[in-house]
Amino acid sequence: MAELLNVKPTRMELLNLKRRIQLAKKGHKLLKDKQDALIMEFFTIYDEALNLRGELNRKMEEAFRALREAEIDVGTLRLKEISLSVRPNREIEVRKRNVMGVPVPLIEAGSFRRSVRERGYAFVSSSAKVDIAAEKFEEVLDLAVRLAEVEETLKRLAREIEVTKRRVNALEYIIIPRMEATVKFIKQRLDEMERENFFRLKRVKALIEARARGESH
């Protein structure tokens, strides 16, 4: 049996409790709906995240292969020199978006792919292999930025789902049963008082009648 709330068994409390139960049930239903909606959203994003992850892993592998080839072609030191003269790529913009009341990031970024000319290293010192490696890593960067958004969204939704789940369960299994048990307790207590009172009246009536009979004799 659920624990009882610490209240006095009065009619006033009974009415109060009944109102609170109704409110709690309404809240419970709302939270449950929210949880369902969150989970649905979660799964759409989950698929996307897994796909992007897989793609990133593949691209990364390709990129490292290209990098190795570039290293072989121009030498480690030269490649390092080249990398130092690469111009920084475009910047990104991180905004916020709302999904079911959960703030999730929204990253705005154009493609990081650019032409050889834009990269800024000298043609003389580099080779086609270097261009390929740079291109591959630019693709990786594109993917990584998209994955960052999706995975972060997934994490935040997961956290929100956890919190909502806890609240729903607390209402369903603890708070509502406890209030219902208390209502039952108060009802029984009031009935008991009612019966006691009724019996007392009967008893008094019997006493009065007995006395009246004694006097008339």
Add this chain to the structure above:
Amino acid sequence: MKIAVLGDRDTALGFKLAGAHEVYAFDDTPLEMERLKNKLGELVERGDVGIILITESFARKVELPDVTLPIILQVPDKSGSRFGEETIKEIVRRAIGVELKR
């Protein structure tokens, strides 16, 4: 905002070629890990960094701060990915309570 990369030499070199804004290379020694930790903390504090890419093997060795911005993303290194999908599955397991197989 900027993209920062924390990784081993090769990863750093690659991302440098792609034009990532801030690239830091670390070796796999305790002292370097300490440096990595400090750098990570600094990047998180700074506020003009939007995304931090960190290689999976390094991410295992330092504690990733729980912040909303910048976004910290683990990327595979040259030995391939071992934890990427695991991380996503772990998130699902915690949120839903069951593991999903597809």
